[in-house]
Amino acid sequence: MTRLQPELATRIVEAHGDDALQNALTMKVLDGARPCIGGAKKVKMEPTQLRYYLIDAFYRWVVAARDVGTLLQS
Numbered sequence: 001m002t003r004l005q006p007e008l009a010t011r012i013v014e015a016h017g018d019d020a021l022q023n024a025l026t027m028k029v030l031d032g033a034r035p036c037i038g039g040a041k042k043v044k045m046e047p048t049q050l051r052y053y054l055i056d057a058f059y060r061w062v063v064a065a066r067d068v069g070t071l072l073q074s
Helices: 006-014 019-032 047-066
Strands: none
Touching: 006 019, 006 047, 019 047
């Protein structure tokens, strides 16, 4: 889902602290990621839980893109 909609995933991370905006963006990601859910027309998902998965995937995507082990500075 993150790979299909990187702009929305980025906006979710940037909206840190605004749960309502993050949940709205998460639902947009879900709506636009039908190939990832087998084209299902109806999906029940707790927005907060999906948001956590998307943020984790975004973090791992950035780590891989930068070819580093972590984004945290030591």
